[in-house]
Amino acid sequence: MKLYNTLTRKKEEFQPMGEIVKMYVCGVTTNDKPHIGHAMSYIIFDVLHRYLKFMGLSVKRVQNFTDIDDKIIDRANMDSTDSTTVSERNISAYFNVMDKLNIMRADVYPRATTEIVEIIEMITNLISKGNAYESGGSVYFSVSTDQNYGRLSNRNVDEMLNSTRFEKDENKQNFADFVLWKAAKPNEPFWESPWGKGRPGWHIECSAMALHHLGSQIDIHGGGQDLVFPHHENEISQSETASGTEPFSQFWIHNGLVEMSGTKMSKSIGNVLNIEKALENYSSDAIRLWVLQSHYRSPLLLDEELIAAAETSLGRIRQAANISSNFLEGEKDTSVFFDRFKKAMDDDLGTPSAIACVFDVCREIFRRRDSGKKVESLVIVLREFLEILGFTLELPKHSSDLSEEDIEKLINQRHAARLEKRFEDADKLREELTSAGVRISDEGGITKWTRF
């Protein structure tokens, strides 16, 4: 399988270094409920995870929660509570929606606040090696001690100086240095450290956790494109100087960002759609299909009509996946579809082409059913594709879900009405069933029904 590696800016053949694939995916900062951009990112890494498993590889995935930072403290102050409460609340919300989105759980979900020991250890190590320095109760990473700095994001420190627009920090030796340990201000939560009371800087936790849970070298490090600089650039620097080994990660995989009418979704613009709200109107599968129908490195256009269109498309898929033909003759060779699907996925996780293949399998299933041929092997291969892509095939909720008895009763009533040619009554009963999520069809004098 080939994957686009941000580090080398090309597609490269993926081969894990050891027996298991070590995968670290940057998690969320727990200052708020997860939004649709998080859904995009984690759906994509979920599919990567599933596909690696399908290829026969074992995967150990670690995903962090940044459960202490400025925004969380601000939120806690706003809500007159503490940062732990805010974080716990949003971590619960995270698991709640991600489970609904059928995103496989990572093996470990370390939190910044539960890895303080490892973080302090790593910072101490960096200081002893001369890559970091204490200043005013904080500790900074000295960017000039790493000659490779800027490799991932393809920029150099001198050029950055001309374009920088961040506030000056008197404690820093160099403008590009970044904070590893932040001295606590009055009334802020803090942890004891060799440099006094404070808390971890943002970047260090991922390095410390990756080292702690996966080791000094990993296979895949993932996250949104907005993390390339400075977050991942800084992670590389601190990890590689601390461990003395490189590369920290073989592959750097970055997903594109959700855009709304040509603009990135962002809290400052106020165009954030949270997942909870999206799930009120659309099925988990529809959101997943909307994401996977465009390539993971491209920006994803957020337009509710597009998710609604995906919901419609899913009707086809669900229906095809539940067909059984009862015919014995004419089994179809599925290898053509299988090869096509695999070829698409092997080329940098080409889910749009893989999904095109899924729809073609669906069409073939319908065609064969309609012409009296066996479909079982196609249904099996379709379900396998859907499993790899992480679809649940769960039916969307309808306002009034009828029991089987109710459905049979209504169908019988309609049957009677049709016999007496009271078609208006019959059509009313049909509408009633439709709005309750039951689709009926009159086939050769028999009325068949199915939930949709």
Next chain:
RNA sequence: GGCGACGUGGCCAAGUGGCUAAGGCGAAGGUCUGCAAAACCUUUAUUCGCGGGUUCGAAUCCCGCCGUCGCCUCCA
């Protein structure tokens, strides 16, 4: 200003040197039906932002232009 991505049918979106430019949504017609729904069949880009160039051959490579977006210390 620096770095990067992108511009393909009504909408979304694959394809990145050579068979008929995938797939989804939408639209039109047909089959089926009391009428439908679903499904199936047919139609819906002689053309890939614009202008040059390379080549036997370009949506795909090169140059220029126009336009959109992201990152450049909050971010999935």
